[in-house]
Amino acid sequence: MPISLHAAFVPSCRQIIAGCLNVLAKAEAAGIGDLAEQRLAPDMFPLAFQVQSVAGHSAGAIAAMRTGQFSPGGGFAMPSSDYASFTAMLTEADAVLAAVTEAEMEGFIGGDTDFVFGERRMPFKSENFLLSFAQPNFYFHAATLYGIFRNKGVGLGKKDYLGRPRIAV
Template sequence: MALSLYDAIIPGNLQIIGAVSGLVDKAEAFGAETGRSEADMLQAKLAEDMLPFAYQVKSVAEHSLGAIEAVRTGNYSPDLAPPPASYADLRAKLDKAASALVALDPAEVDGFIGNDMQFSFRETVIPFTAENFLLSFSQPNFYFHATTAYDVLRAEGVALGKRDFLGQLRIKTAG
C-alpha cells in the first residue's frame, strides 16, 4: 500500500493536537495546584526572545488546519493575531482544528499534490508545491511548536513525560 499525502500528515496532526490539548489541561491543573495564574502560565516562555506557551499552542492549530486552509487558497501568511487568552479558548482552537481535520476527505488532501503554493510574509514570498509546503514547512513548524509548548511547561515545573507529548498512539487492533 502506498502512503498518501493525507496519511503522511493528517493522522499525526490529530495525534499531536490531542496531546497538546492534554498539555493545556496539565498547565491548568498545575496552575490550580501551585497558585500560578492562568495569565502567568499562558505567558510562560523558555527564553526571553521566544514566544509564550499560548502562542506555541495557537501555532499547532495554525500549522495543521491553517496549513490545509492555506493550500486550498494557494497562499500561507502567518496569523499575527494574538493567541487565545484562556485555557478554554486554547482548547476551543485545538478542538476546531481537530474537528476540521477529521472531516477532511483524504482524496481532497491527496488532490493537492502538484498544486502551486506560496508562503508570504511582508516582502518575502517563497514558492512551493502544496506537498512540499505541507511536508517541508508546515509539518516541521507543527512539531516545533508542539515540542516547544511541552518544553515550556517542563521548564515551569509541570510534571510531564514522553507519553504526554506522544498522545494517543495509533496501535494495531485485533481484526
C-alpha cells in the first residue's frame, strides 16, 4: 500500500517539533541566555530564524500548498528572541499540523506551489515542493537549532532532537 503525503510529512514534523521544544526547555533550564545572538557559526542566521524556519517549513508549507505560494518565513513573523516566543511559535506550528487531514493533503497532489523570494520564483508540483524543498529545509533548521545549543554546552543527545519515535507496540 502506498504511503500518503500526510503520512510522509506530518507525523515526522510533529515528532521533530516536539524534539525542538524539548531542546528549548533544556536550554532554558541550563540558563542559556542572550538568544538574539545565538548562532551555530558567525555567518549563519540566528536562533530566531531557525525557529521561524522550523515553523515555516512545516505548518507554513501546508498553508503554502493551500494558496500555491511559499515565501521565506512560511507566513510566520520573526519571533522575539525569548523562550516563550520560540515555544509559542513551535506549539502553534504543531497545532496546525495536528489539524490537517490526510484527505486535504492528498488533494494537494498534482497542484502547483511556487517558492517566491523577491524576483525569484521556483515552480513545483505541490508534493515535490513539500518533499524536496520544505521537508529538507525543515530538518536543516531543526538540526541547526539543536546544534546551537549543543555547541553552547547544553547536555543534549540525539534522543533530544529525535523526540518520540513511532515505535510498534
